[in-house]
Amino acid sequence: MHLGFSERNIARSCPCSRNTVAKVLKKAAELKLFWPLDENMTDVALEKILVSHPKSNVQRCQPNLSYIHKELMKSGVNKKLLWTEYMETCRLSGEAPLMYSQFCYYIQQDEQKRRATMHINRKPGEQVEVDWAGDPAHIMDPDTGEVIDAYLFVGVMTYSQYTYVEAFINEKQQAWITAHIHMFEFFGGVAKILVPDNCKTAVVHNGGWYSQQVNTIYHEMAEHYGTAIIPARVKAPKDKPNAEGTVGKISTWITAALRNEQFFSLAEINQSIREKLAEFNARLFQKKEGSRLRLFHDEELPLLAPLPATSYELADWKQYTVQFNYHISISGMLYSVPYEYIKRKVDVRITDKIIEIFYNHKRIASHRRLYGRKGQYSTILEHMPKDHQQYLSWNGDRFRKWAEKIGPNTYKAIDAILTSHRVEQQAYRSCMGLLKLTERYSGMQLEVACQKALSYTVNPSYKSIKNILSAKTDTDKTPVESASTRKNHGITRGSAYYGRKQP
Structure with a gap:
């Protein structure tokens, strides 16, 4: 009105009717509001003065939005x-309820608040997100023509979104660990944090956000590479958005791009995946400068931890009970354990090259893994009891040296016994028994007995020499025994007494 426009022209310039304009002007005249308005008069304050909203005196019962969200x-x-x-709850409490449209409106407003998102700035080289792609690739069996699914492993550096992809025949533990080993080698370094999904190969038991138990083999692999595992929450894909987003892109630029090609082995499909992956990483970003490849090499690669000297070797953990022969049997091969652990349950770490045995998280034995004929033994001498060690330490030369210290005849007897058997080991018990006779008899007595036995035969036996020693001992004891049984008092009257006539 201040500019000289009519009510009709004002209505045309504003999205309202002429009657509304008339009401506002009339209300402004009553309140003595004229242009120009005061600087503190905002649109909100002006609306409160000019427009009156009818208020209902009925207080409506507000729904429990937290309860509704959970339900x-x-x-x-x-x-x-x-x-x-x-x-029904409002009826029982005597309160006025909301209509269904208003009920849904409040729920919608609450859901919008809960959908608030936060952008997290990722640091270069800080973490890598890993997951299995949803859509598998396909391999054709050249013999049967059967189409076999090949599952795609995806690893993404969160800062540069530099990606690694590899196909596997399944999603089991061995494939999962092998994929990580190849991924670290592809990146040329190791990120500080590893963010996997809640698959069984990564998390054995998930008790919620605060108590997550990482798979033992997966944890061991992370320890080898010096990275920390922080699993994503259950049903929380936003914990690893880069992996989730890249999975869709991989399905388009790799899986779909290879849909018209036929592959007959994993090697063939992985070769094609590498070629497509190189193109994908080198492709320029749409909304920022550069590419994944350039951003990774310029800013992330220098910050990655170096790879260990050797790649991680996949291990399998099993539990065994140590048997009375202080060995455990693994795939038909037997490996020794210190005899103190007989009938104890031990944890065994099995790799392609090494067998490691643990008790209460302490390694007590280690063996190189055996292959070939079943029933082979890997025995460490220190694991055996002392008497068993001594038995294994004996041989023909040692028996001869021991006998030579006693005398030449004993040496000849031992040598004769050793050479009298087709297999030398058959005589070890006889030699041990013969030489241990020195514990009961002197060395001189054994030397004399061996000399006497050799005068009878050129092949004396342990039994014949022992009999000679026993017989000589009995002979030596006879005079002593005779003297000990003689009565000192005897007949004291004398022979003269019995020869002469008594009065």
Whole structure:
């Protein structure tokens, strides 16, 4: 009106009717509001003065939005069911309920607040996200013509989004660990944090956000490379958004791009994947400068931890009970354990090259893994009891040296016994028994007995020499025994007494 426009022209310039313009002007005249307005008069304040909203005196019962949010996550629960329950609750409490449209409006407003997102700035070289792609590739069996699924492993550096992809025949533990080993080699370094999904090959038991148990083999692999594992929450894909987003792109630029090609082995499909992957990483970003490849090499690669001297070797953990022969059997081969652990349960780490045995998290034995004929033994001398060690330490030369210290005849007897058997080991018990006779008899006595036995035969035996020693001992004891049984007092009257006539 200040500019000289009519009410009709004002209505045309504003999205309202002429009657509305007339009402506003009339209200402004009553309130003595004229142009120009005061500087503190905002649109909100002006609306409060000019426009009066009718207020209802009825207080409506507000729904419990937190409870509704939790209930809607359950199977089969919808807004209509919750509104019916809400109406019944209001009826019992005597409060006025909201209509269904208003009930849904408040729920919608609450959901919008919960969908708030936060952008997290990732540091270069800080973490890598890993996952299995949803859509598998395909391999054709050249013999049967059967189409076999090949599952794609995806690893993404979160800062540069530099990606690694490899196909595997399954998603089991060996494939999962092998994929990580190849991924670290592809990146040329190791990120500080590893963010996997909650698959069984990564997390054995998930008790929630605060208690997550990482798979033992997966944890061991991470320790080898010096990285920390922080699994994503269950049903929380936003914990690893780069991997989730890249999975879709991989499905387009690699899986779909190879849909018209036929592959007959994993090697063939992985070769093609490498070629497509190189193109994918080198492709320029749409909304920022550079590419994944350039950003990774310029800013992330220098910050990655160096690879260890040797690649991680996949290990399998099993539990065994040590048998009475102080060995455990693994794939038909037997490996020794210190005899003190007989009948104890031990944890065994099995790799292609090494067998490691642990008790209470302490390594007690280690062996090189055996291959070939079943039933082979890998025995460490220190694991055996002392008497068993001594038995194994004996041989023909040692018996001869021991006998030579006693005398030449003993040496000849031992040598004769050793050479009298087709296999030398058959005489070890006889030689041990013969030489241990020195514990009961002197060395001189054994030397004399051997000399006497050799005068009878050129092949004396342990039994014949022992009999000679026993017989000589009995002979030596006879005079002593005779003297000990003689009565000192005897007949004291004398022979003269019996020869002469008594009065």
